[in-house]
Amino acid sequence: MNITIVVPLYNEEESLPELHAWIQRVMKANNYSYEIIFVNDGSTDKSWNVIEKLAEKDNNVKGLKFRRNYGKSPALYCGFEKAQGDVVITMDADLQDSPDEIPGLYKMITEDGFDLVSGYKEKRYDPITKTLPTKLFNATARKISGVHNLHDFNCGLKAYRKDVIKNIEVYGEMHRYIPYLAKNAGFDKIGEKVVQHQARKYGSSKFGLNRFFNGYLDLITLWFLSNFGKKPMHVFGFLGSIMFMIGLFATICIGADKAYALYNGIPQRLITESPYFYIALTTMLLGSQFFLAGFLGDLISRQNPSRNDYQVDKEI
Numbered sequence: 001m002n003i004t005i006v007v008p009l010y011n012e013e014e015s016l017p018e019l020h021a022w023i024q025r026v027m028k029a030n031n032y033s034y035e036i037i038f039v040n041d042g043s044t045d046k047s048w049n050v051i052e053k054l055a056e057k058d059n060n061v062k063g064l065k066f067r068r069n070y071g072k073s074p075a076l077y078c079g080f081e082k083a084q085g086d087v088v089i090t091m092d093a094d095l096q097d098s099p100d101e102i103p104g105l106y107k108m109i110t111e112d113g114f115d116l117v118s119g120y121k122e123k124r125y126d127p128i129t130k131t132l133p134t135k136l137f138n139a140t141a142r143k144i145s146g147v148h149n150l151h152d153f154n155c156g157l158k159a160y161r162k163d164v165i166k167n168i169e170v171y172g173e174m175h176r177y178i179p180y181l182a183k184n185a186g187f188d189k190i191g192e193k194v195v196q197h198q199a200r201k202y203g204s205s206k207f208g209l210n211r212f213f214n215g216y217l218d219l220i221t222l223w224f225l226s227n228f229g230k231k232p233m234h235v236f237g238f239l240g241s242i243m244f245m246i247g248l249f250a251t252i253c254i255g256a257d258k259a260y261a262l263y264n265g266i267p268q269r270l271i272t273e274s275p276y277f278y279i280a281l282t283t284m285l286l287g288s289q290f291f292l293a294g295f296l297g298d299l300i301s302r303q304n305p306s307r308n309d310y311q312v313d314k315e316i
Contacts, residue, residue: 003027003034003106004085008075009093010040013047016093020054020061023099027060030103037062038093039079042069048314055316063316073175078312080165086110088165092156101195105159108191115164115187118150118179119157121197144223145180150192153179157195161187177219236294244287250280 005023009016020036027034038051040063051063064078076090087109091097101119108117134154141153154176168181179190254277261268271277 001035001085002032002087003102004083004088005034005036005102006039006076006079006083006088006090007036007093008039008041008072008079008090009043009047010069011043011045011047012093013043013045013050015095016047016050016054019093019095019099020058022095023102024058024060026099026102030106032106035060035062035083035085037064037079037082039063039075040065041071041075042066052316061316063314064312065314067313071173073170073173076175076178077170080170083162083165086162088160088162090156090158090160096198097157098196098198101157101193104193105157108193109159109161112191113189114159114191115161115189116179116182117159117191117193118152119155119195120151120192121155122151122194123197141177141180141219144219145177145183147179147183147190150179150190153177155195163187233294236290240287240290240292240294242287243283243290247280247283247285247287250276250283254280 007019016038023036036058038054038061040048040051048063048065051061051065055061055063062082064075064082066075079090080088087106089102089105091099097119105117105119108114134152138151138153142148142150145153147153158178160182164182164185164187167187168178168185170178170181174181182188182190254271254274258268258271260266
C-alpha cells in the first residue's frame with residue numbers, strides 16, 4: 001500500500017464528507033493505493049455516524065472511536081499503530097490542510113529520501129492571538145531540539161516513512177514534537193515543504209492559550225527525557241553529590257571553628273545557635289534526597305505500562 005492518511009478529529013462532522021471526497025480525488029488522480037484512518041477523539045457531535053457512512057461507501061475508509069476525548073497525541077498514536085502504508089501522512093480534519101499537497105509530500109519521502117517532511121504554512125489565515133505564540137513557540141523548539149530547518153513543528157500536515165511512525169512513541173501532548181522524537185530515534189533526514197493554508201470553513205478553532213503554555217512544559221519534559229530519561233542518576237546524582245559535599249564541607253568548617261575557639265578559650269555561642277549550621281545541614285539533606293531521587297528514577301526508568309492505554313469503543 002502506498003499511503004496511509006491518519007486524520008485525528010474532534011467535532012468535525014460538517015467537514016468530513018468534503019475532506020473525504022477531496023482526498024479521494026487526489027488519490028485516484030495519482031493512482032495511489034491508500035487507506036484513510038479517521039480517529040474520532042471522543043466527539044460529541046455526529047462525527048462517528050459520518051465516518052460509518054463513509055466506510056460503507058468506500059472500503060479505503062477505516063475508523064477508530066475513543067470512548068472519551070483523550071487529545072491529539074493519543075489519536076495519532078492509535079492511528080499510527082493501525083497504519084499499513086509505506087508513507088504515512090497526517091492532516092487535520094478542519095479542511096485547513098490541503099490534500100492537494102499529498103503528491104508532493106509523498107515524492108519527498110519516496111524519491112528525495114526524507115524520513116519525515118513537515119508542512120510549513122508560510123501564509124496563515126489565523127488570528128494574531130494564534131500566530132504570534134506559534135512563532136515564539138517554534139523559535140524555542142528549534143533552539144532546544146536542534147532541528148533548525150523547521151519553521152512550524154506543530155503543523156498537522158506531515159509525511160513520514162513507515163519506519164518512523166513504528167519506532168516513535170507519541171503520548172501525552174507530544175504530537176507537537178514528533179520531529180524531535182524522530183530525531184532522537186535516529187531519523188535525522190527531516191525536511192520541510194511550504195504548503196497552502198486554508199481558512200477554516202466549518203466550526204471553530206480548538207486552540208487555547210493553555211495549549212501554548214502546555215507546549216513549553218512538554219518541551220522541557222521531552223528535553224529532559226531525551227537527555228536524562230534513561231539515566232536520571234546522571235543529573236540527580238550529580239546535583240545531590242555536589243549539594244551534599246558543600247553541606248558536609250560547611251559543617252566541618254563550622255565544627256573546626258568551634259573546636260579552635262574552645263582550644264584557645266575564646267568565648268563562642270553554641271553551634272546550634274548559628275544559622276550557618278542549619279543551612280549546611282539542610283544542604284546535606286537536600287543533597288541526599290536528590291541522590292535518592294536519581295537512584296529511584298534509574299529503577300523506574302519510565303516503566304509505565306498503562307501510559308498508552310486508550311479505550312477504543314468501536315473500530316471499522
